[in-house]
Amino acid sequence: MPRNPNGASSIYKGSDGYWHGRVTVGVKDDGKPDRRHVQAATQAAVTKKVRQLERERDSGTVRKTGQRWTAEKWLTHWVETIAAPSVRETTMVGYRAAVYKHLIPGIGAHRLDRLEPEHLEKLYAKMIRSGSAPATAHQTHRTVKTALNVALRRGHLMRNVAQLAKAPRIEEQEIEPFTVEEAQRILTVAAGQRNGVRFALALALGLRKGEALGLKWRRIDLDKGLLRTPRQLQRHRWQHGCDNPHACGARLHKIEPCPKECKRHQLACPPPCPRDCTRHASKCPQRHGGGLKEVDVKSRAGRRAVGIPAPLLEALKQHKKAQEKERETAAQLWEEGDWVFAQPNGRPIDPRADHDAWKALLKEANVRDARLHDARHTAATMLLVLGVPTRAVMEVMGWSQMAMTTRYQHLAPELISGIAEQVAGLLWKAE
Numbered sequence: 001m002p003r004n005p006n007g008a009s010s011i012y013k014g015s016d017g018y019w020h021g022r023v024t025v026g027v028k029d030d031g032k033p034d035r036r037h038v039q040a041a042t043q044a045a046v047t048k049k050v051r052q053l054e055r056e057r058d059s060g061t062v063r064k065t066g067q068r069w070t071a072e073k074w075l076t077h078w079v080e081t082i083a084a085p086s087v088r089e090t091t092m093v094g095y096r097a098a099v100y101k102h103l104i105p106g107i108g109a110h111r112l113d114r115l116e117p118e119h120l121e122k123l124y125a126k127m128i129r130s131g132s133a134p135a136t137a138h139q140t141h142r143t144v145k146t147a148l149n150v151a152l153r154r155g156h157l158m159r160n161v162a163q164l165a166k167a168p169r170i171e172e173q174e175i176e177p178f179t180v181e182e183a184q185r186i187l188t189v190a191a192g193q194r195n196g197v198r199f200a201l202a203l204a205l206g207l208r209k210g211e212a213l214g215l216k217w218r219r220i221d222l223d224k225g226l227l228r229t230p231r232q233l234q235r236h237r238w239q240h241g242c243d244n245p246h247a248c249g250a251r252l253h254k255i256e257p258c259p260k261e262c263k264r265h266q267l268a269c270p271p272p273c274p275r276d277c278t279r280h281a282s283k284c285p286q287r288h289g290g291g292l293k294e295v296d297v298k299s300r301a302g303r304r305a306v307g308i309p310a311p312l313l314e315a316l317k318q319h320k321k322a323q324e325k326e327r328e329t330a331a332q333l334w335e336e337g338d339w340v341f342a343q344p345n346g347r348p349i350d351p352r353a354d355h356d357a358w359k360a361l362l363k364e365a366n367v368r369d370a371r372l373h374d375a376r377h378t379a380a381t382m383l384l385v386l387g388v389p390t391r392a393v394m395e396v397m398g399w400s401q402m403a404m405t406t407r408y409q410h411l412a413p414e415l416i417s418g419i420a421e422q423v424a425g426l427l428w429k430a431e
Contacts, residue, residue: 249280
């Protein structure tokens with residue numbers, strides 16, 4: 001029998017009684033042939049395995065050699081080594097919560113290449129039964145899909161099972177923009193408050209919280225009535241710098257759940273800390289990486305120049321004069337940062353304090369409770385009512401995709417009434 005050419009697959013029966021097959025699927029990193037081995041009890045079974053390997057080789061989907069990743073090892077490697085250096089700190093907070101709180105405890109023991117869609121679907125169902133919000137399960141789904149996409153591109157997987165798994169259904173939160181009357185009441189009260197013009201920016205121009213708090217005077221042209229938003233202010237979480245994060249925060253660990261009639265927490269009471277809790281890094285003597293930081297806006301579309309309406313421009317000029325008086329009063333205590341909205345000592349406004357100021361403003365203006373981000377929805381809706389072209393609305397709001405218009409723009413009562421009048425004029429023209 002002639003000898004098979006180099007690189008050809010081979011099938012033979014070994015001295016151990018099993019049938020063996022060897023298939024060359026490529027070249028290893030060191031330049032040697034990558035020849036895979038399979039075995040089975042019968043010739044037919046090993047032939048089937050050999051043909052499967054050959055099909056994977058020819059289609060370019062054969063798994064790379066090397067360690068067999070478990071889901072836990074890959075997710076940890078992905079989130080800390082691949083994702084951490086390339087995404088924003090706020091994004092990492094969500095990634096780490098999904099990986100360490102849900103994915104690793106739920107599917108971490110599975111071999112990565114043996115993970116099935118059903119494993120993920122069972123995890124999502126268990127999360128919801130345990131009290132997690134559907135949105136949390138959906139965020140976990142998006143995270144694992146992103147992590148497995150990287151594994152797929154690197155040849156560690158033949159398919160991304162997260163793309164096959166059914167993601168939890170979440171109800172889209174209905175956003176109700178402020179009416180013109182509500183917006184006017186907010187503006188009236190804000191005009192008499194310190195830094196009140198900050199909320200006027202949200203209502204009139206749709207600036208995000210980080211964009212407004214990150215504004216600096218050098219980015220506002222008070223003569224031409226333009227402002228630029230290339231940067232934003234964000235609060236980053238502190239990281240432990242000590243050798244034993246669990247022991248470092250021991251005195252702050254919550255051991256028992258809150259009593260039923262808890263009056264300490266205004267919202268939902270936080271759960272007890274896990275046994276291996278490593279949180280409370282803000283109290284670590286060697287803490288690092290946290291605090292208020294100025295960062296780039298999220299996308300290129302977010303770097304925009306926006307025209308300032310005349311009344312708002314005048315309010316900014318008056319705000320600057322008031323801030324100059326505060327600078328004189330603070331004297332050497334003033335910390336120069338060029339912030340448009342600052343504390344009495346010149347330091348930037350903390351997002352938490354900004355949130356509290358917004359809630360107090362709504363209460364004083366006798367306006368329903370709403371998120372600060374709803375002011376941004378209101379700005380988009382007003383542009384829609386005014387008939388501004390969609391492309392121009394995208395520019396003002398800093399959207400990068402046309403699909404964002406369907407999420408942010410809601411028909412205001414004024415626009416709905418206008419449509420009704422047009423229909424009446426068309427159908428009942430004779431009357």
